[in-house]
Amino acid sequence: MNEVKHWTVSVDIDEHDGRTRALARLQTRDTRSLTGVGCARLHPADHDVPEIGDELAVARALGDLAHSLLGAAADDLEAASHPGRPLAR
Numbered sequence: 554m555n556e557v558k559h560w561t562v563s564v565d566i567d568e569h570d571g572r573t574r575a576l577a578r579l580q581t582r583d584t585r586s587l588t589g590v591g592c593a594r595l596h597p598a599d600h601d602v603p604e605i606g607d608e609l610a611v612a613r614a615l616g617d618l619a620h621s622l623l624g625a626a627a628d629d630l631e632a633a634s635h636p637g638r639p640l641a642r
Contacts, residue, residue, distance in 0.1 A: 562578065562579050562580075562618070563580075571594065572592050573594070573603070573607055573609070574592050575590070575611040576588060577614040579622065587618060587621045589614045589615060589616070589617030589620070590614055590617055591611060591615070591616065591617055593605075593606040594606070
């Protein structure tokens with residue numbers, strides 16, 4: 554039987570120094586926790602539509618998180634190909 558794994562991503566969005574900031578956290582089944590950060594700011598000539606800033610900040614945070622996860626996987630692959638070297642956790 555195949556095992557179903559569950560990983561959780563939570564995203565917090567706030568305003569910080571006139572910018573929208575998003576923090577995406579990934580919690581895996583083990584103790585690994587990775588984060589990604591994304592920011593957006595309103596251009597002075599644009600209309601203020603807060604949802605757009607949220608969307609941009611979250612998209613950037615998730616992209617940053619994805620980059621971190623790929624890096625962790627690459628580190629783990631490197632460690633797995635060298636017996637005796639611990640996995641990056």
